[in-house]
Amino acid sequence: MTVPDRLLDALTTALGSAGVLTAAASPDDVAGHVVDWRGAHRGSTPAVLRPGSTADVATAVRLCHEAGVALVPQGGNTGLCGGCVPDGSGSQLVLWLGRMRAVRDVDPVGGSATVEAGVTLRGLQDAAAGVGRLFPLSLGSEGTATVGGVLATNAGGTGVLRYGMMRDLTLGLEVVLPDGQVWDGLRALRKDNTGYDLKQLFVGAEGTLGVITAATVRLLPATPARATAWVAVHDVAAAVALLAVAQEHAAGDLTTFEVVSREAVGLVLDHAPGARDPFSAAHPWYVLVELAGSVTETLGTRLEEVLVAADERGLVADAVVAGGPAQRTALWLLREGVSEVQGHAxxxxxxxxxxxxxxxxxxxxxxxxxxxxxxxxxxxxxxxxxxxxxxxxxxxxxxxxxxxxxxxxxxxxxxxxxxxxxxxxxxxxxxHGLGSAKRDLADVYGDPVERELMRTVKRALDPRGLMNPGKVV
Amino acid sequence: MTVPDRLLDALTTALGSAGVLTAAASPDDVAGHVVDWRGAHRGSTPAVLRPGSTADVATAVRLCHEAGVALVPQGGNTGLCGGCVPDGSGSQLVLWLGRMRAVRDVDPVGGSATVEAGVTLRGLQDAAAGVGRLFPLSLGSEGTATVGGVLATNAGGTGVLRYGMMRDLTLGLEVVLPDGQVWDGLRALRKDNTGYDLKQLFVGAEGTLGVITAATVRLLPATPARATAWVAVHDVAAAVALLAVAQEHAAGDLTTFEVVSREAVGLVLDHAPGARDPFSAAHPWYVLVELAGSVTETLGTRLEEVLVAADERGLVADAVVAGGPAQRTALWLLREGVSEVQGHAxxxxxxxxxxxxxxxxxxxxxxxxxxxxxxxxxxxxxxxxxxxxxxxxxxxxxxxxxxxxxxxxxxxxxxxxxxxxxxxxxxxxxxHGLGSAKRDLADVYGDPVERELMRTVKRALDPRGLMNPGKVV
The missing domain is CATH 3.30.70.2740 (Alpha-Beta Plaits)
Structure with a gap:
């Protein structure tokens, strides 16, 4: 099917001319919305909807629902599984949330912030830092990825060990349901046992059950102090044993525990500007360990305890502790540089x-x-x-x-x-989620009862199948 | 309607005579299953089903589903909202999970345990402690409350501040669905973004969407060391400000932050054996602060820092730090004794x-x-x-x-x-959840869109309405 012109006219009337970009009138602008940033997933669409408010989203979803036209919600378009790219049929409209950028509320005492879906992850981190708090989710694309996308994919990153996934940091959601109704589930509560925890359905659903328009998230105490070590280990078993030691000695402060293979570090050393090996010899595996807290000296002592205890157990082939922010950045480059340099291979x-x-x-x-x-x-x-x-x-x-x-x-x-x-x-x-890339794999490797249960939920909430069809289920 | 005799016969054949207690044959035993422990909610049932395995539960649910007979799952029966008590019609069967007590697996390295629904919360804590790990959820009824019940109600307790609710500690579930199918969602994974997080639907659903038969939960590093203070404050605002100070100075170690009014403490002092006031004067409010970790001295220093900083800001009317385990127990009595002595008022x-x-x-x-x-x-x-x-x-x-x-x-x-x-x-x-006690209140105070969304989920997963009817939605 094609998208009826009268629907596009009604959407333009409702959202204003800034709210609808058609492929006919703005082909270059629309082109950026039908392919993911890696160029791995490409589709087409007759128009990109650009709502500026929750009411706009509700209107757009309702009009599309009435017309039987499918929507593909999209944020920063940094996903890795094609979850926010339309299919090639030309029958799906892209719903871009990037204009909804309001930070509605920041509460340092209660430890929460309410932001709209189009705020970038870095924007949220900055809003928290502005009141002396921490929003701890962190990942490579945080300058572009949006809160809506990070919620839709239940993103992780390098702080999950201590702070959990995006799901764990979410207190409440505002969602436009598939028929255009708005569910105002924005709450700043640590506990709420008044029935099913519906927000959990929408986090990680990749837009297949509704459109997240805003969220209330947890803010945590700021951790300005860091203690960082780069540890060479003989194998992955040693890395896992080192994790246990680190948890024993620094449980509450342990924030990062990342592993990198020599093959990956070698690529960074060869291709990332400024990268250098802190050790004279090569080792099969490396671990980046970081503690975060409020007092540098305390963290340094704890990290030292971890390394001494690990060395006593024969787990450490070599190790270096960052002496300051510049050295810390250099160590992080060995881990974070990997995804950027892999193209060289x-x-x-x-x-x-x-x-x-x-x-x-x-x-x-x-x-x-x-x-x-x-x-x-x-x-x-x-x-x-x-x-x-x-x-x-x-x-x-x-x-x-x-x-x-x-x-x-x-x-x-x-x-x-x-x-x-x-x-x-x-x-x-x-x-990374399933998107379109891994949907069929999930049917192959997933439990059939579980996959059918997901489809039951999908059919119940989106009986016409108009929310990001072809993704997840 | 009444429960057909032929269904009870079929259940007895399937579960064995130990698996079905009828009110006709064992009225006294059955009587204990139709009233909650406080005596606040009372119903009736023709029989209590006592499955010994997941296969038993699946059979029982399937037979009841085919016969159109409703089931009320029950664990330790310590709930506070009547969620596991049948109604007065005599048409609902109780499904008691207390015979399913296997600890299926404990993994100290990976930090997980898999236990059946009838294991008590204390049994789970003990299984974790047996391998040098911590299962941190703790509440007054933990000797009786079962894992199944704690999951069904998404229980909280005194460690939520640091460790989260039961939901946050759950990695995977095994659930018998309303038609008798078994969903094996037992996984020991920290991350899994393969579609909707279905376990979140069943945690906190109070048995209205299916029967949880087993769970894989997180185990954490043991925290044998404690530092505990009892702090008198002028008002609740001072308590909230003290919380911010404690989070700033001891974020990673802060485990407990409980408030008690003078009226409540007074009751404990008057009626709990051994209770005594550590202060010479009465104060309007008290806070119990506890840090937990691996090294007593470190925690003591941190707690001291918290109290000094709070005192500098004028938040502390009086304070005492526990000098050892006996003093710690005495301070906890002032908080934990409240629910037991309230009957004296x-x-x-x-x-x-x-x-x-x-x-x-x-x-x-x-x-x-x-x-x-x-x-x-x-x-x-x-x-x-x-x-x-x-x-x-x-x-x-x-x-x-x-x-x-x-x-x-x-x-x-x-x-x-x-x-x-x-x-x-x-x-x-x-x-505490909604159960039957607060279901109608949730309709009064809850958001109508949200309540209807819950009913949509309920109808999708339990179209015949046989799972714990009259509760939650």
């Missing part, structure tokens, strides 16, 4: 997987074997959040091989990883 | 309310005025979890008044509290 095949933490060493060993069997020499540019059991198990072609070799074996390589993940009780999407 | 009218933390002083001031207007001299036996914005705002009759006066004015007194709570953006049930 050619196209990449990404896997965002998780297993129970104790199973991480088994996962790495088993997938090393399985991947090597599928494509000898395939490079594992592996890094991730060991404290959460989450690895970004990304692959690049063997050194010197043509790009096509990775594409040709992509399905078999991914299957080698997902099969092991499933065998170990893990998940094929730890923090 | 006559019948009580309980309110479990929450507002944004910053609004707590306004709530107490406004309800003081409103309650006094309804019933002069009514006693506020108030205590609660200030760190969560949650007060147990319980009322007793004026000194010397007949018991009936409280009952006669109950609706007006409760309305005085709930009206203010609602005006301040709060909730009429912070941690």
């Amino acid at each position: 050619g196209p990449s095949l990404k896997h965002d997987v998780t297993v129970p933490i104790a199973a991480l060493p088994a996962l790495v060993a088993a997938t090393d074997r399985a991947l090597e069997a599928v494509l000898p020499g395939v490079r594992r540019i592996t890094y991730g959040h060991v404290g959460d059991g989450n690895l970004h198990h990304n692959l690049s072609k063997p050194v010197g091989a043509p790009d096509a070799v990775l594409r040709d074996r992509a399905d078999a390589l991914s299957a080698a990883i997902y099969d092991e993940v499933t065998r170990l009780g893990g998940s094929i999407s730890a923090e | 006559g019948p009580s009218l309980k309110h479990d309310v929450t507002v944004p933390i910053a609004a707590l002083p306004a709530l107490v001031a406004a309800t003081d005025r409103a309650l006094e207007a309804v019933l002069p001299g009514v006693r506020r036996i108030t205590y609660g979890h200030v760190g969560d914005g949650n007060l147990h705002h319980n009322l007793s009759k004026p000194v010397g008044a007949p018991d009936a006066v409280l009952r006669d004015r109950a609706d007006a007194l409760s309305a005085a509290i709930y009206d203010e709570v609602t005006r301040l953006g709060g909730s009429i049930s912070a941690e």
Whole structure:
């Protein structure tokens, strides 16, 4: 089907001319909304709706509902699974929330903030910092990713170990339901047991059950002090054992526990400007450990205790502690630089997987074997959040091989990883969601009862199937 | 309707004679399952089903589903809102999970445990302690309350400030759905973004969407060391300000922050064996502050810092720090003794309310005025979890008044509290749930769009309305 002109006219009347960009009148502007930032997912749309308020969103959703036209909510468009890109049919409208940028309320005493969906994650962090508080969710794309998108995908990042996922930081939501009704669930309450926790349905639903227009989130005490170490370890088992030591000695302050493979660090050292290896020798794996709190000296002492205890257990091959902010930034570059430099190794095949933490060493060993069997020499540019059991198990072609070799074996390589993940009780999407890219995989690897239960929920809340069809379920 | 004999016969055949207790054959045993522990909610049932396994539960639910007979899941029966008591019709069967007591798995490295629904909360705590880990949820009835019940009501308690509610500690669930299918959602993953987070629907649903038969929960690093203070403050505003100071100086270690009114402490001092006032003078409000971690000295230093900083800001009327375990127990008695001694002030009218933390002083001031207007001299036996914005705002009759006066004015007194709570953006049930007791109140004070959305979910998952009917929605 095509989108009727009279619907676009009604939307333009309701939202104003700034509220509707048509592909016919503004092809270049619309083009940026039908492809994700990596260029991996591309679709088409006759128009991008740009509501400026919750009332606008409600009107747009209601008009589309009446006309039977599907909507694809979109924020910063930094997702990795195609969740906010329309399909190629030209029958879906993009609903871009980027104009809804109001910070409605910041409460430092109660520890909450209410912001609209189009506020960037960095904008929210800044609003918290402005009143001496912390909004702890942090990820590479935070300058572009929006609160709405971060909620829709239940984003994670580097602070999950201490602070949880976006779900855990959410106190309340305002949602436009598929028929255009507004659910005002904005609450700044730590506890509320008055029935089903509906906000949990919309967080992580990738816009398939309704459109999140605003949220009340938790703010935490600021942690201006940091203590950061870069630790070389012999293997992933040592990294997991080091995690246990760190939790024992610094539980309340432990904020970051990230692992990076030598292959990944090597790429950063070769290609990221300013990157340098703090150690004289190469090691198979590295861990970035960071404590955060209010007093630098206390944290330094605790971090020292962690490293001494870990060394006594033979877990540390080498270690360096950041002596100040510049050294800290240099250590973080070795971890955060990975995603930017991976292009230097050619196209990449990404896997965002998780297993129970104790199973991480088994996962790495088993997938090393399985991947090597599928494509000898395939490079594992592996890094991730060991404290959460989450690895970004990304692959690049063997050194010197043509790009096509990775594409040709992509399905078999991914299957080698997902099969092991499933065998170990893990998940094929730890923090990136399903979008369109992994929806069918979820049917393959997921539990049939669970997938059907999700469809039951989808049918109940969106019986006409107009909210981001083709995603998640 | 009545429960058909042929259904009871089929259930007895399937579950064995130990699996079905009929009121006809075992009236005394059945009687204990149709009234809650306080005697506030009473119903009737022709039989109590006692499944010993998930397969038993699935069979029982399927047979009842086919026969169109309603089920009321029940655990330790310690709930406060009548959620696990059948109605008076005699047409509902009780499904008691107390025989499902297996600890299926405990993983100290990964930090998780999988237990069946009938394991008591203390049993789970003990299983964690047995491997040197902590399961942090703690509440007065933990020796009797079961994991299934704690999940069904999303219980809170005294550790929520640091560790969250039961929802936040749950990694995975096994649920028997209303038609008897088993959803195996038992996972020990910190992250899993493969679609809707279905477990969130069942946690807090009070058995209205299915029967939780087992759960995988988070275990945390043990915190053998404690530092505990009892602080007298002038008013609730000082308590809230003290919370901010404590979060600033001891964020990662702060575990408990509880407030108790003088009226409540006075009752404990008068009636709890061994209770004594550590201060020479009476004060209007008290705060119990506790830090937990691994090193006693570090915690002691931090607690001292909190008290010095609070004193400098004029927030402390008096304070005492526990010098050892015995003194700690004595201070906790002043807080935990309240619910046990309240009977000495006559019948009580309980309110479990929450507002944004910053609004707590306004709530107490406004309800003081409103309650006094309804019933002069009514006693506020108030205590609660200030760190969560949650007060147990319980009322007793004026000194010397007949018991009936409280009952006669109950609706007006409760309305005085709930009206203010609602005006301040709060909730009429912070941690006790709705059950049958507060279901209609939720329709009065709740948002109509939200209540209808809950009913939509209920109809989708339980179209025949056989799972704990009359509760929550």
